[in-house]
Amino acid sequence: MAQKPNILFIVLDDFGVDQLTAYGYGGAAPARTPNLSAIARAGLLFRNAWAMPTCTPTRATFFTGRYPSSTNVLNAVVSSDLANSEISPYEVTVPKMLKTQGYVSALIGKMHLTGSDLDGSRNLPYGWQTMWKLGFDHFDGYLDGAPYPVDTRAGLSTFGSDVADGPYKCGFVPRAQFTGGADSGACYQATGSCENLAVGSDGTAPGRSCMERGGIFDPGQSCQSSVPSYIDFTAQNGYYTGEFIVSEADGSAVKVTASDPAGRGYRTTMETDRAIAWAKQQGGDKPWMLTLGYSAIHAPLQLPPKSLIADDTLGRNDPFVCFPGSDAEGAPAGQLSGVVDPRLITNLMTEAMDKEIGRLLVELGLASWNDDGTLNYQPEKTNTVVVVMGDNGTYVNSVKLTAPGQFDAARSKGSPYQTGVWVPLLVAGPMVKEPGREVPHMVNAADLYQLFGELAGADVAASVPADRPIDGQPMLAYLTDPGQAGIRATNFTEVGMNFTNPQATSTPFPCVIEAADTCLVFFPDKALCDDQSGVWYGPGSTVAGVPAPNGYSNCAQVSSFRVANGQDAVKVYPRAQKAVSDGTYKLVRVDRQNCPVDTSDIDSAQCSGYALTDEFYKIDTATPNPTLDRDVGSSQASPPIATATSTDGNAPVITGLNGEQQEAYDRLKAELDKRDEVASYNQNYDSVNCPGDGNRDFVVDQQDLDNWTELSRLNGGQSSWYDFNHDGKTDAADQAIIQQNLGRRCTPPAS
Template identity: 70%
Template structure:
């Protein structure tokens, strides 16, 4: 037999191997001769994570609303592989992303919500976990993480929850990292990079033209670049908005001015501007790292494009002899919603050529009780999705996994590659972007941040040479931790052998769905949860209330007004500007609820639960909420006081049918109860509730056990190996010398008393418990 030569063997030909080392037919004939060594190489893995992107957005699933975004490349991936209809993520980003790389539910790791700068490192992935890149390394894989993944704390201020600094991703197992520590793009710079301009002048981050804004707009000016160059741009038939054209190219537009020999001092390249800048942290296999700020030319451009460029650059530099896994996190479509470059959107896409889309004339002034700019948000969301889809297509093409057809469509034949491509959303769509019209009719009041279907049902696409009978849809339930098991199976890694037996993962197998079209359900119950991270008491930042009216939710997560408003929220903290709100702002949501009830007795806003869990058998779904309750004082809202936390159980029927799924909407519950359901149910529903409640009660016990692990159940066992020993003292010693502030190490996994410091008090806890053995799991 002759082996047909291929130009790029690791990407285009070679064999596809899972556990059984399937051979790639396109690179050999059928004569039975031994395959080449290249044909035996393990498959590469390309893992694409899309931000705030639920099932509601996609026509390939039969949804998309009345005006769906254009996603031809994601559709091509779905048609060339498998589409999972009942895949769940966690309700918010960091918990989901941590499940991918640890195989554990959030309550098993205490990573319960999106990590912010005021959280402790105890609510981040521990370096003592057998993370996915560590597990794949046992099979010869090299791993990279590109773009947004939001697994760690940030380097803001004293970097209080970033013990290993910019080497954190390397410490967690990745050979290369080129991405963001931030959870989202920074807010849009409404000064458009001009230090002399008042904030709010240019709401979409670029200088408007005079049609959009006759007062502050400009039809010509100088476009300065971070490289030091400058170019004059004037309005024309090809360039309708010079300020936008300049921003799309990474520049800052000086309206009505000509290029100067020396760049004017008011041109501010240090300010981040939504999707058109980034601060990239890079780290390498030798432990070195560096930060690329917004002043660097390589950190200016459109994020989806920069993320694709960085992914392509790394993958092209890999040896053909070493299999790789590359995780690419696209920032889109996370807020802030911002128009993408015109070049990434089709001429015929609604809104592309709408010059008023980012105009002050399009504003709908809002006050408490009104959802603002919803039409614009849906249009901009569609534009951003299409732009991201175009970049995902380019990623596949530039990696040699696909080509462009003459008509611009994607020619993707995964059976001719040696790369498994997996695409998944990290949680449901955020409120103002949810497709609430038919087909789909998803629920924006129960979207991202909630364990209801709109908040956790996400796309999961898998394509590659190991997929049998591509074009199938898998109806069985899968959960985000299962990807840990899937990637291990593809690489040939043994999870049971690689992970300590006394602390097994929550992931269930998935590979059989790819290789066996007749595979029955593997997971009997699906589970999702979010909660409250450990808060750093040493932080001098105090979050204050923010209300997202589209979700009817009040929460105290954001430390300032800008972040609240960036998420389409109404700020009730310091400087809110709302009549009747104290200058120092409200401190908790009970005060906000009292204030709003005074304005409207029927106001529907409620407190975001401290803990939210959901479990489903595919037909019935149990949601359990635990939230703070407060007294109501409409006459003097500041007097509202905390009463207690209460549990509420809600039982629903669900079905992700097409075109309109049966969702767990408000008012659609079969039964509710506090703390549990006691109402009579029919026999089938009662049987389902009993099974779901048993699982939910177990998950509550697991959460309670792990939340109290450091303080009660096993004080001193910072590495979670079930024993307090010399390893714990050695680990404490290392971390107590890192990330010092005023001579003391800040938060780490050995901050055992959770005071924001890794100090002698924590060492004393270890010494007092030396020799202690502890259980690591809670029995079912």
């Protein structure tokens, strides 16, 4: 019997179709991605693939086959969320399903499926063993949602203990021509070794060379017999450090910190190295699935090592990229670099990741290098299926704004519009017929659950409870049958708000993402807001006139302050957003809080009440410039055909459509209305629809008591899936809810 195929699943972070020339886009200055293009030529390019608008909902969807409103994983998980908004260990995840077919599974790098060990691990019941409980035999990655902020001190504690207090916004000491820079100095390693460095032959700053080697640079100094006390190896520095949790099939787990040599280096390279090491350890007696979650191109944007960039790539050898010299003479400080630099650095990060993807395939024996340096990839000669997908659209300051593509930075990651959810999906493998095809049909992140099961030979429908069917649709037929018609009638995406943990000590404050004209209250500190290219209005705000020391607490205050100071008010980030499309028409539903302006009493301004708005669009996936669901008044506007708003909590009704439009609208509205019902059912599951049923099998029984007993003893009895009253504790009050409802059988939602 032939060996089942291995599966290599590569997830790209904040990476929409706007970035890739393989899709016919990439803007006026596209990144070089020859290896991703080679995968597309050797396999299938899915032209119309959707993800969820943010990372955790998409990634949870990959591994459960369920839309966010079916699992309550509605937004990127942060330390102040309840565990109720994370993947439940009682779900039949992909690695659990594949285990029934003899597979061994590993997860490397970023996946952001769970809570973190920040703030006392309040939403991490199983601690560092979490990924093992979700079915992965090996995990070597990190629990947080992104690399930590850039250490602007460049590892020098002489600038203080806060990584945001230094002068080096790129994370390294620049050349002497810049303030605080140096053309020579000592490069210390976490091992205690040291090397004196000077400017490289290509003009590279020794501070950058040192950072690329995993070291910390002491400018203008020579190596000492011992590491100076102000060299700080404990702090993380964006993409050049990582805290990796390593857990194994037996449940054991350890943490590699930034002060460990194994936690220092360029993150994209470290992620690739770890993936190669695990795959090479597999003996060939069992098929494997390796999921590699790259951190790139998620913020913070940081220059990659020059060794991963072609000599003639724009920005590679420019010492002014990322430093103030890139500002045009006479332009307001930072204004030009704030537009140009992020996209240049994004291109460099993308090219570096593409090169590492090529190395991954070569070192795994799936491809080889041609004499001219291009990738020779012939998947039909392998027994491995390669799947590459983005987790959501590109983030605002990396979006390709120009032709080809002309995507919409104001409606990018975090929104259900095309720029926010339209992502690359490439699949190559030995069973792909007529490789090099484009598949025009709609597919969804949830469909990968079906694909992985189909590839492994699992009976997907029988793998999950009959009364909790998955949302994913079959995909394998697209690989094996070039004539396969579209399987999905509609595509769907959504994002909302997770359950907040009342026990959390961190409090989020307003951050304005000006490129998206949006105020959001997600981030608990200024450094995270800064990394997202935001303007912080919370404690320690540097905006002139914002009251010290506490700043503002809500977006009504922020808008009122801005208007009072001659600026425009900003939109508030919605509490829920959904969209559904039939491939031609698209219906977007936005549930946004009202945050009125009150310049007469800014401190007392409050947000109250919600407005529900439906927007009906016509879209396509054409090249070189697709029809996008852009806003009215934008430079390449594709405004909605019609809109409607309601403030009474009921879904609005759009009128005035022609026959074809009305037929499409009725169908799409019915789908959104159904998904609203599902969301409401699951958000109220613990309190109304099935209190006491923590494992979601629609019955409250002894198994629930046993599960509660286990979780109440873990992690100090903090937040878990058995925290029915959502107070951040798994305690006697939750046990009482189970006992009061023992024997209760609950009714699944009609859909």
